[in-house]
Amino acid sequence: MNNLSNIPYLKKAGQATFNDRHVKKFGELIHDWCCQKEKGFVIIGAPLSKSSISHSGATFAPGVIRQQLQAYSTYAIEEERDVDAYIYDAGDIEMHVTNILESQTRIANVLEEVTKKHPNCIPIVLGGDHSISYPSITGFAKTKKTVGAIQFDAHHDLRNLEDGGPSNGTPFRSLLESGVIKGEHLVQIGLRNFSNSKAYHDYAKEHGVTVYTMKDVRERKIDNIIEESIAYLKEKVDTVYISVDMDVLDQAFAPGCPAIGPGGMTSDDLLQAIRLLASEQMVGGMDIVEIDPTLDFRNMTSRLAAHIIMEFVLHKKG
Amino acid sequence: MNNLSNIPYLKKAGQATFNDRHVKKFGELIHDWCCQKEKGFVIIGAPLSKSSISHSGATFAPGVIRQQLQAYSTYAIEEERDVDAYIYDAGDIEMHVTNILESQTRIANVLEEVTKKHPNCIPIVLGGDHSISYPSITGFAKTKKTVGAIQFDAHHDLRNLEDGGPSNGTPFRSLLESGVIKGEHLVQIGLRNFSNSKAYHDYAKEHGVTVYTMKDVRERKIDNIIEESIAYLKEKVDTVYISVDMDVLDQAFAPGCPAIGPGGMTSDDLLQAIRLLASEQMVGGMDIVEIDPTLDFRNMTSRLAAHIIMEFVLHKKG
Amino acid sequence: MNNLSNIPYLKKAGQATFNDRHVKKFGELIHDWCCQKEKGFVIIGAPLSKSSISHSGATFAPGVIRQQLQAYSTYAIEEERDVDAYIYDAGDIEMHVTNILESQTRIANVLEEVTKKHPNCIPIVLGGDHSISYPSITGFAKTKKTVGAIQFDAHHDLRNLEDGGPSNGTPFRSLLESGVIKGEHLVQIGLRNFSNSKAYHDYAKEHGVTVYTMKDVRERKIDNIIEESIAYLKEKVDTVYISVDMDVLDQAFAPGCPAIGPGGMTSDDLLQAIRLLASEQMVGGMDIVEIDPTLDFRNMTSRLAAHIIMEFVLHKKG
Amino acid sequence: MNNLSNIPYLKKAGQATFNDRHVKKFGELIHDWCCQKEKGFVIIGAPLSKSSISHSGATFAPGVIRQQLQAYSTYAIEEERDVDAYIYDAGDIEMHVTNILESQTRIANVLEEVTKKHPNCIPIVLGGDHSISYPSITGFAKTKKTVGAIQFDAHHDLRNLEDGGPSNGTPFRSLLESGVIKGEHLVQIGLRNFSNSKAYHDYAKEHGVTVYTMKDVRERKIDNIIEESIAYLKEKVDTVYISVDMDVLDQAFAPGCPAIGPGGMTSDDLLQAIRLLASEQMVGGMDIVEIDPTLDFRNMTSRLAAHIIMEFVLHKKG
Amino acid sequence: MNNLSNIPYLKKAGQATFNDRHVKKFGELIHDWCCQKEKGFVIIGAPLSKSSISHSGATFAPGVIRQQLQAYSTYAIEEERDVDAYIYDAGDIEMHVTNILESQTRIANVLEEVTKKHPNCIPIVLGGDHSISYPSITGFAKTKKTVGAIQFDAHHDLRNLEDGGPSNGTPFRSLLESGVIKGEHLVQIGLRNFSNSKAYHDYAKEHGVTVYTMKDVRERKIDNIIEESIAYLKEKVDTVYISVDMDVLDQAFAPGCPAIGPGGMTSDDLLQAIRLLASEQMVGGMDIVEIDPTLDFRNMTSRLAAHIIMEFVLHKKG
Amino acid sequence: MNNLSNIPYLKKAGQATFNDRHVKKFGELIHDWCCQKEKGFVIIGAPLSKSSISHSGATFAPGVIRQQLQAYSTYAIEEERDVDAYIYDAGDIEMHVTNILESQTRIANVLEEVTKKHPNCIPIVLGGDHSISYPSITGFAKTKKTVGAIQFDAHHDLRNLEDGGPSNGTPFRSLLESGVIKGEHLVQIGLRNFSNSKAYHDYAKEHGVTVYTMKDVRERKIDNIIEESIAYLKEKVDTVYISVDMDVLDQAFAPGCPAIGPGGMTSDDLLQAIRLLASEQMVGGMDIVEIDPTLDFRNMTSRLAAHIIMEFVLHKKG
Numbered sequence A, B, C, D, E, F: 001m002n003n004l005s006n007i008p009y010l011k012k013a014g015q016a017t018f019n020d021r022h023v024k025k026f027g028e029l030i031h032d033w034c035c036q037k038e039k040g041f042v043i044i045g046a047p048l049s050k051s052s053i054s055h056s057g058a059t060f061a062p063g064v065i066r067q068q069l070q071a072y073s074t075y076a077i078e079e080e081r082d083v084d085a086y087i088y089d090a091g092d093i094e095m096h097v098t099n100i101l102e103s104q105t106r107i108a109n110v111l112e113e114v115t116k117k118h119p120n121c122i123p124i125v126l127g128g129d130h131s132i133s134y135p136s137i138t139g140f141a142k143t144k145k146t147v148g149a150i151q152f153d154a155h156h157d158l159r160n161l162e163d164g165g166p167s168n169g170t171p172f173r174s175l176l177e178s179g180v181i182k183g184e185h186l187v188q189i190g191l192r193n194f195s196n197s198k199a200y201h202d203y204a205k206e207h208g209v210t211v212y213t214m215k216d217v218r219e220r221k222i223d224n225i226i227e228e229s230i231a232y233l234k235e236k237v238d239t240v241y242i243s244v245d246m247d248v249l250d251q252a253f254a255p256g257c258p259a260i261g262p263g264g265m266t267s268d269d270l271l272q273a274i275r276l277l278a279s280e281q282m283v284g285g286m287d288i289v290e291i292d293p294t295l296d297f298r299n300m301t302s303r304l305a306a307h308i309i310m311e312f313v314l315h316k317k318g
């Protein structure tokens, strides 16, 4: 087709980059078509951030996280093992320009369709702001039995829906109110002082939500919190969905979230949590949200998101 | 007055922002008038940075820290408690355009007046550069008996006054030489290699200043250092003033100080120190200095300053 | 109320700035209450940018433009005249977090109410993106007879409404289709190559819209274009509303618009156009849109917007 | 292949963007395969900037210019005409990591091959730094008879080759010394004070190079200079290659060149020159060089490069 | 001394840069020692900006302008002439850390000493903010007969001294009040709307100051204004000092001034004015002020300052 | 020479900065001439970064690191000791503009010459990218017996040389293949997941390279790793060269490396490693590489490099 393709050193635009014949790029694991029979992962971009309470450019995160994934290699030197998973990049969900609820409906529908068609593929949803977790988990849950969630977040995200509609402050409220997830099937980790209100903490307690604050994270090893959470959920649910709001991290480690602040988790703690969770068979889905590449420094936060995905894929059992 | 105020959704300029009816903003605790009888806190802006040895935009810090305070909520989820303190924002001290000594005199006078009129209000002074601590503590001390100070800083700030006058390198020299604070009533925490000189360390020793270097902070828990400092000062002084030079922090955690560098404290350590100090009744004043918002990344350093204030208010006893 | 107000040099937060007793700031002309009887201007913030096709932070523009207005003085040295107009800042319209159409309805309602209550005040609406001009002009037109518009823009803004709803690409389409403005009452100035499509240019022609491209601006003096436009509209309408999309300017002069590009107007040309238009009695409203302060360099584009407002107020007749 | 392609709103990664059915994007004219028979244009990326005397990120320019081209539309409202040219994007030439001369040889070879295989396609080469013009024109000239060049540049680019090899300071020296272009077939436009040396101006004169300084540009209309240049070259050469060093522009209009400075051309002048040149049948090739996207502001300089290409394609005759 | 100096390719730190044997750098004209007998120029850095009403980093400008001067060459291609002037860099005046008046006194003393010792050297003073022009001209005038000044500025700089002391708003007030310069010997060019007050324009008129506003600059050629100014001053004074406040330029051309705004002069106009002034024998001194490199984009404003100096030196007669 | 040197407060350009008579700057220990007899250190700049696989501005690092060194003081408060070492700054090696291999040869030659002439001086080489370690260690090893290396790095740097020549991905491959260092004499610390390939890890193992991954660093104290490494090398080699690729650090602590990422070492760990290594007599050379000041935030990474050098000098024994 490209009738110049036999001219030496002339490559398709953007592909004339250096390749080392002995390095397998992580990007080579990612395909834009799905091989039905295989077990694997499916990446879905949900570039919605008009739903944010404050101005957010999280719409750009799926693209930037994908770029980061391309740049890394498949080899985990800590485990002396090459990742050889099958990752299907299903693409991005087209958002409506002016109708935010329509955009959220599309997310729910796509998640339902994808998980139906690819029951053996674990969805990794790239936000977007945290509002996407409500439709994402709703769509995801359609084909599952009882679904629980572990949410890493500085915030409850249990705001009322009257004041602003389904925003990035409300996804878990919506999930609880719609019955997609029960309060006692929700574990929130990393909540921070002065970033929540008494009313919503009370709401969380009334609905049986399990809450680990940053004080818990500081004073107990993250390993203990994760093990405790898993042990607790194992009794109650069939499938666990992990929702990673990157603002759970300290601003030094995730400078690109809209709601940055001091006193959060370290990268090491979060990556360790992901490793432990990935090794649990019941963990069946994940989203990563609240990265605004227009605010980030050198895509640090998206780089960390890529590592979360890679460690998740590396350690995934199930 | 505003005769359009009955038009739906039309709000005063800058106030048409989203409000969640169930969230109490920290800003709601802050008033620009003082209710005399109450115990509380008084915020005073001292936007002086022309006194800095190197170029500094710390003059902008009081405004930026206030913005950050407005954005947070009152609820401390770690303690499951709503802060309900009374915080009086007394405003900013007007600085002279070209007469730096006059500006410093105004700071001393305002601190004296404010502490006289509001003996039950704990002053929280927002610099500005560190030069403001000399007039601030001088004014503060007028109505107190013996005053001691705990200074978080990478530097002694004990420079001679001949070479450049009362700058951000000299406040504690001035305090010692004027007798406002005695050397043995001064505790310095966080001093760093290659950021001080032998002459001034010698001066500190000769005057009985207590010095904890970063090696001490690295090797001992910050809790021990604070407890030891408090125990020591309790024997000697009536009131302790905390002076927080944000450059005591590692550059990764406080990127917005003029004199950033590696090897400093973490946010967690400093916040923990503040919590412990706040719970001491004898702690009666605080300043936060050396934040230059023009150099910061996404106001990270001012966000941390806001957390220092909020944790201080939350844990304050006395 | 502020019981420290008698302490020398202590000013309300943010107000301890330098004042020269012989300089009257433009901000002093701006009041947050309206004196009904007077003729004057009314500023209304319409901080909507979720309606943009591409990501936009134009929601921050009203606040930044207001800051710029505060900084300038009232004195027009070119005319040797102090502006002494009465400018009422009616505030900002609160936008809904997730319902963009609701936000647009609020804009229309507020404009209608304000122009009803203050028929002698010329509204100056600060966007936001260009989508606000549809509700703004719709509300404005309620109390007027025939309304025409002069639109400065690199783009037609006549896109179809099916593909994305009422966005910043559609305001003049909506105005024409709703009949608020007739095609022959619309003059578009500054349209640029490769920034429009044949279909919409054809639509413009079919509806009798008058179009001046950048070639016209380059080859004819702007004075001629404005005079011709005014002469044309005088025959047809009672009131003219000016809609200034700042991307009509060359990127060197307005670096803060989402859709910057080369080959646009100079600041001098646009300011001259505004001076000429202001002096026409029939010009009765204005909006300034498409400034994204998060993309700008040192608020250059908002500074220019402030000059547009000030020259408009200075030269306004009628 | 993509077995999710029938899920509504799910698009390939990066393609879930807004499309207006009535807008034809300029990117639609650009194909990554060539239809042999057609007349047209061929874009070739030459991402070499290690050859620069000063540090340069011009290696990123081909990618960024292509992005800009995608964003614009095909419609030239000034001419009321849709561009319908065939543009073949041949891709990028892979550069060697550590052997700069090898990289330059590859450029010459690719240009020779492309122009041989596609004699009816006008090459548009995207640098990279200006060093690429030596191999580019050398390869281009292989299949042409006498080739002349019009170089827009603040600098002669006639440096000696002993001091640093074939850098971005030497391309026209190499072309003259190798005999690919004769001095009397070279026209340089836009040379600037304090940006050249007497020795190289003398060299230019000795070799019969035609030089128009910025004083010429300021004092004569650019139209006259271009017409004079074309008239002059028509007598002497068969084919003219245009080499556009973007630093010919004033820094206000092209902030992203390594060697920016005041006193250069305006965007309008350069675009007008391109329009006039494009309409000359003998103009048969072009390169655009010296854009460093890592230094630019909002890709202004690449946006201007895209406009140069689009105006060139729009007006091309021959 | 440097006993490695005979190791090939090892150069003193910072000097291992590329040198083209045929290019003479402008920096080679600049010496840090003075050859008494020669006619020439003397550069003096006055890095004072603590005197600014608003925050300013103009203290860094002398260093940055010098860097720019080093980078250019000596050859003026427009005139086909190599500059061969003798330029003595006398260095920087050390500023006091906390005593601004002392700093200003030092400037006056140094200017007096330098002009006494080097009566044949034309001083080029690099600010700092505009406050330095009062001491600079005062020192300069000591050895001259009647001194006049041509001030390029958006502002009068005639503020009262009571409100803030001798700041960057007052230098020409101080010069008039001290009698160093008479009002009728002062020409101000480029004053802008909304950037001055009626009171100070009245003061200017009362004192016989000649004022050309931007309207004058727009409507008359700058050549005419300069010729008229020179003709006027020739009747009245012996020596003219040029004071260039870079904020006289439009923000697009000088983005690095503290007080940027639209509607100012172009680079071309200012450079042309400098060329014309330099050719007047009576012009005997110059300062360039109000560049804040911390706010600039890629040192554009300092680059322009360097061009002003180079064109001044190139065209200087006398 | 400078005949104005007796004018008060007039200092050479750039030297009119504040000096505190009681502070000795670290810069005072650094001389640009060498006193042969003394033991000491020699700084050599190797500003090569055209050899990088990805775009790199590491060429600017030597200059920026030197600036940082100037700014600190000599006093180590943790040890209560003034550094009094003799540090000779031999300058920078001039790089060829277009011949990268020639540049690398120059580095090898200079290192050989310097270490021959100054056998008692420990070289501290400032990169540049990591490609400089091959010629640097090759030159260094000429006068030593058996040389081993401890490499801090996220990456092996053992790539094949066929695909891109001697780049920043290959230095230790070249050293092993040329026999300058044996595999069993190389210790690599800090290698990270997804940043290496299986093929090169296999190569490392086959050649007996000792590898500590980040998992080792996380799970064991850095002190243990360093002690184990030293104990191991003491058995095998005479001299150890430390190669510090700053990307071994977590991106939060070294934001200015081209290949930043999460999950790396902390500043404290690296500084502690340096202290321990410095105290070993057999450590005889060091380089610091892969800092790109054009990407850094406030030169944080260069500041850390300066601390590495200062701690190294402070603790050096031997």
Ligand SMILES: [Ca+2]
Pocket (backbone or CB within 6 Å): A130, A153, A155, A157, A168, A245, A290
């Ligand atoms: Ca959340």
Ligand SMILES: [Ca+2]
Pocket (backbone or CB within 6 Å): A153, A154, A155, A245, A247, A248, A259, A290
């Ligand atoms: Ca959150």
Ligand SMILES: [Ca+2]
Pocket (backbone or CB within 6 Å): B130, B153, B155, B157, B168, B245, B290
């Ligand atoms: Ca301090």
Ligand SMILES: [Ca+2]
Pocket (backbone or CB within 6 Å): B153, B154, B155, B245, B247, B248, B259, B290
């Ligand atoms: Ca300090």
Ligand SMILES: [Ca+2]
Pocket (backbone or CB within 6 Å): C130, C153, C155, C157, C168, C245, C290
């Ligand atoms: Ca528009």
Ligand SMILES: [Ca+2]
Pocket (backbone or CB within 6 Å): C153, C154, C155, C245, C247, C248, C259, C290
């Ligand atoms: Ca537009």
Ligand SMILES: [Ca+2]
Pocket (backbone or CB within 6 Å): D130, D153, D155, D157, D168, D245, D290
């Ligand atoms: Ca060139």
Ligand SMILES: [Ca+2]
Pocket (backbone or CB within 6 Å): D153, D154, D155, D245, D247, D248, D259, D290
């Ligand atoms: Ca050039």
Ligand SMILES: [Ca+2]
Pocket (backbone or CB within 6 Å): E130, E153, E155, E157, E168, E245, E290
């Ligand atoms: Ca001025």
Ligand SMILES: [Ca+2]
Pocket (backbone or CB within 6 Å): E153, E154, E155, E245, E247, E248, E259, E290
């Ligand atoms: Ca001015």
Ligand SMILES: [Ca+2]
Pocket (backbone or CB within 6 Å): F130, F153, F155, F157, F168, F245, F290
């Ligand atoms: Ca390396």
Ligand SMILES: [Ca+2]
Pocket (backbone or CB within 6 Å): F153, F154, F155, F245, F247, F248, F259, F290
């Ligand atoms: Ca590395």
